Every structure is written in C-alpha cells, then in structure tokens.
Amino acid sequence: MRFGVNYTPSNGWFHSWLNPDWQSVDRDLEQIAELGMDHVRIFPVWPYLQPNRTWINRKGIEDVRRMVHIAGEHGLDVYVDVFQGHLSSFDFLPSWLVTWHTGNMFTDPDAVAAECELIRVLGGELSQEPAFKGITVGNEVNQLSDRPHPTKMVATPAQIDAWLDATLEAAGTAGGDALYSVNDGVWFLDGHPFTPVQSGNKGDMTTIHAWVFNGTAQGYGATSEECSAYALYLAELSKAFSGDPERPVWLQEVGAPENVLETADTPEFCRRTVLNALDCPNLWGVTWWCSHDVAASMSDFPEFEHALGLFDEHGELKPIGRMFGDLAREHRDHTKPAPRTTAIVVDVDADGNPLDRSACGPGGSVCDLWMKAHCEGLRPTVVTSDVATDPARLAALGVTELIRDTDPHPARFYTAVSDSSFEDLDEA
Structure with missing residues (x-):
C-alpha cells in the first residue's frame, strides 16, 4: 500500500516555480520522507512551462527535473502533473488560450x-530520473469543460475521448504510468x-479525488460514518465502470477541509477515512492533500485552503500529520481485503x-443505498445494470x-463548488 502527499511548497506555494528556493524544497521533502511517505505528487504550472504555444521554457523543465531528483535523494517516488490547469480555486491557463x-x-x-509536445518534452527530461514514476496529464482539468466553470471550454464525450487518447499516448512515452485526474463532476x-x-478505462489507473465539501459532510454530517466512508x-x-476487475484505484486526493470539519475533528476524520478506504480491494494508495499549509500571507484563497496541510507553513507537524504518518507506518504492509459480495446496481x-x-452523488438514491448498506456492515460495492444481468461477470467479482x-x-446534497463564495456560479 502506497502512502504519500500532494506536495505544496512551504515557501511561495506553486508560484515558487518562478524562482525556486531549493533549500526550502529540500527541507520540505526531507520532512515528508521523515513522516513515512513513499511518494509525492508535484505540480509544475502550465503557463510557466509553456507561455507561448510554440515555445517551451526549458529552464522550467529543468527545474521540474531538479525537484524530482531532490525527492529521489530522500527516497521518494514522484508523480508529476502537467496541466495546472486548476489548483485550489485558481485557474492557470496560458495566455494563448484566453x-x-x-x-x-x-x-x-x-x-x-502543443499540449502533447509539452508532455513529451517534460516526460523525456523526467525519464532520466529514477525517482520519476509517472505523469498525470492534468489536475482536474475536466472542470474547465463544464458547469459551474464561468468560462468553460465546451466539448463532447467523443472529443474528450480523442483528447485523452492523444495526451495519454504522449505521457506514455516517458516510460512511467500515464494517468489523468478528474474532480467529482465526472x-x-x-x-x-x-x-x-x-x-474507469483510460490511463494506467483510475484516479479519484474525494472531497467531502461536495455536500457529503453538509448532508450526512461532518462526523458521520457516511462522511468518513465517502472516499x-x-x-x-469508480470500479463499476472499468472493464478490468483488477484495475488499480488511486485515492489521489483526499483532505480534511475545515469549511465543513472542525479542526479538532480532522485527525479522527483522517484515521477513519483511511481505514475505510483500505477496505477497497483495488486500492493502490492514498495521497493526502496536502503537505504544507498555504501561507497566511497569500491572498484570495478560500479560507480552508490555508489549513489543509499535514505541516503548517513553518514546517511544524500538525496533529493530522502525525495521524497520517502513523497510519502509513502501520498499514504499508496492508493485506488485500476480501471481495465484496453485496453490490448496489x-x-x-x-x-x-x-x-x-x-x-x-451525495444524497442521491444510489449513494444513499450504498451508505445505508455500508453502515449496516454489508461491505457494498457497485455494479452496472449490464454486469448485474451477467452471472459470469458477477461471479468473477465475487458478488x-x-x-x-x-x-x-x-x-439532495451535492454541490459542484468547494466554497460557499462560489455558489452563485453553481446556481448559474
């Protein structure tokens, strides 16, 4: 079982790519490794790497490689996102698209x-680092394609199919895992x-981002079993839509947002969430969001973004960080759980x-049925109606x-935005 963090630099957040403080980066990554993590996910910013459609910032590419190298020196594997894309309520799109x-x-x-060329160039550079393990095409770029985004880039599922095929093929040239990530709008x-x-089928793993500010905490209750079982x-x-019953699922983002959770409750939320998630037979690993708090001096973030770290902005380990480190040490040799025999259709x-x-979605009939069965101890999974009529496929799943x-x-509860200040966009 893999345990890691989404790395948020303590000095300058992701804007630090403009002028990296390598001593600070080294200290951050050393802290992460000492906590017992085995990997990090890092986020170079798209406009910093490709400010013009036909000009790639080679110094920026080298800086990404340097960060991967430093992480490797601390024994950390590294997964690299390419298109940011979207981070913590901010969009980072190059000027040649806006x-x-x-x-x-x-x-x-x-x-x-141009996007595929950037992926190939970055992947070619990173492939020379033993610590590099894979590329995620972008961070939740799906939300740029639909409501409630104020300037969405409209596409059809067939066009998204073509885009994913092209970008994942480019990512695959680097030799590691080729993935993409989505928010829960999918x-x-x-x-x-x-x-x-x-x-469920494109890329080498299914990635999920499990944020309980989407109505789960508000509707079921922040300290409820349903809330801690959401991941x-x-x-x-996600497994229901894969043609491969053994396909790995990476819990690529999960965190404890204090716009719906009390600070004192976050360590217990972390513990219960991770222990619940470990009961998924396909789980590849858990990557917490995030490593370090966003500095208080950074403006215009939703308030809860300043408190998501396992470490505070000064590098002090928080109670939730201690909890996640303990869980990683205790469960790294986790035994694969038994198949789940009950399924929601x-x-x-x-x-x-x-x-x-x-x-x-949260409060929807499928989710409600699953949560009820979970709370009754039935260990439910999910299958599609096609699978439900196929005895051989049900038997293969153990259902x-x-x-x-x-x-x-x-x-009944779902909201497609992370912070109440954006709710007017959700309604639009």
Whole structure:
C-alpha cells in the first residue's frame, strides 16, 4: 500500500516555480520522507512551462527535473502533473488560450498538438530520473469543460475521448504510468463530457479525488460514518465502470477541509477515512492533500485552503500529520481485503455510463443505498445494470447479492463548488 502527499511548497506555494528556493524544497521533502511517505505528487504550472504555444521554457523543465531528483535523494517516488490547469480555486491557463486568443484546450488541433509536445518534452527530461514514476496529464482539468466553470471550454464525450487518447499516448512515452485526474463532476454531473467509463478505462489507473465539501459532510454530517466512508464509496463507484476487475484505484486526493470539519475533528476524520478506504480491494494508495499549509500571507484563497496541510507553513507537524504518518507506518504492509459480495446496481446507457449520474452523488438514491448498506456492515460495492444481468461477470467479482435502486432520486446534497463564495456560479 502506497502512502504519500500532494506536495505544496512551504515557501511561495506553486508560484515558487518562478524562482525556486531549493533549500526550502529540500527541507520540505526531507520532512515528508521523515513522516513515512513513499511518494509525492508535484505540480509544475502550465503557463510557466509553456507561455507561448510554440515555445517551451526549458529552464522550467529543468527545474521540474531538479525537484524530482531532490525527492529521489530522500527516497521518494514522484508523480508529476502537467496541466495546472486548476489548483485550489485558481485557474492557470496560458495566455494563448484566453481573452483575445480564446481557444479550447480539448478540441483545437493546434492547442492539443502543443499540449502533447509539452508532455513529451517534460516526460523525456523526467525519464532520466529514477525517482520519476509517472505523469498525470492534468489536475482536474475536466472542470474547465463544464458547469459551474464561468468560462468553460465546451466539448463532447467523443472529443474528450480523442483528447485523452492523444495526451495519454504522449505521457506514455516517458516510460512511467500515464494517468489523468478528474474532480467529482465526472461521477455526479449529468451530461458532463468527461465520463465514468473514460475514468474507469483510460490511463494506467483510475484516479479519484474525494472531497467531502461536495455536500457529503453538509448532508450526512461532518462526523458521520457516511462522511468518513465517502472516499471508499467513490473508489467502489469508480470500479463499476472499468472493464478490468483488477484495475488499480488511486485515492489521489483526499483532505480534511475545515469549511465543513472542525479542526479538532480532522485527525479522527483522517484515521477513519483511511481505514475505510483500505477496505477497497483495488486500492493502490492514498495521497493526502496536502503537505504544507498555504501561507497566511497569500491572498484570495478560500479560507480552508490555508489549513489543509499535514505541516503548517513553518514546517511544524500538525496533529493530522502525525495521524497520517502513523497510519502509513502501520498499514504499508496492508493485506488485500476480501471481495465484496453485496453490490448496489447503477442503471447505465448503451455506452455503459449512468443513466442518471446525479443519483450517484451525495444524497442521491444510489449513494444513499450504498451508505445505508455500508453502515449496516454489508461491505457494498457497485455494479452496472449490464454486469448485474451477467452471472459470469458477477461471479468473477465475487458478488452474490444485488440491491437495486427502486426509488431513484437526484443528489439532495451535492454541490459542484468547494466554497460557499462560489455558489452563485453553481446556481448559474
């Protein structure tokens, strides 16, 4: 079992790529390794690496390699995102895609070609570092394609298929894992152009980002079992749409947001969330968001973003950090759990995607059924209606009991934004 963190530099946040303080980076990564982590996920900023469509900042590429090298010196494996894309409520899109040069990163051929070139150049450089283990194409770039984003870049699922195929092929040239990440709109927003079937089958692993500020904590209760089981639910839901029953699921982002959790409750939330997630037979690892708090001097962040770290901005280990480190040491040799024999059935269309994605969201009928079964100790998973009618596939999964959604209803609690200050966009 892998345990790691999403690395947020303590000095300058991700803007530190403009002028890296390598002594600070070294100290941060040393702290992360000493906590017992085995990997980090890092986030070079897209406009800093490719400020012009046909000009790549080679110094920026070298800086990413240097960070990977330093992490490796501390015994950490490194997974690198390329398109940021979106980070902590801020978008980082290059100027050649916005305002006077407005373009669509998913559908404009010249833009896609440039993106693939950046991935190949970065991957070629990083492939020379033993600590480099893979590329995630971008951080939750799916939210740039749909509501509630104020300037979304519209695409169809077929166009997203083509974009993913092109960018993942480019990522694969680096020799490590080729992945992409999504926020929960993929699973819960009806009509969203990124689909569950894509997440379940494209790339070398399925990545999930399990944030309870999406209505889970607000609707079920911040200290409820449902809240601490949400990451497990999302992992089991994601498995339903994969053609490979053994496909790994990476809990790539999970954190304890204090806009819905009390500070004193975050260590226990961390403990219960991780222990629940470990009961997913396909779980590859847990990567906490994030390593270090955003400095108080940084402006315009949602307030809770300043308190998500395992370390504070001065490098002091917080109680939640101590808890996550203890969990990593205790469960690194975790034994794969037994198959889950009870499954909630999700009705799907001809492409294998949910007929009603909203029913899968917090407070939706599928989610409610799963949570009820979980709280009753039934260890539920999720299967599609296609699988539910195929005895051989059910047997391969070990499923012997099906629970069907006889009273379908949309998500009662779900919100597609992370902070209440953005709710007017959600309503739009």
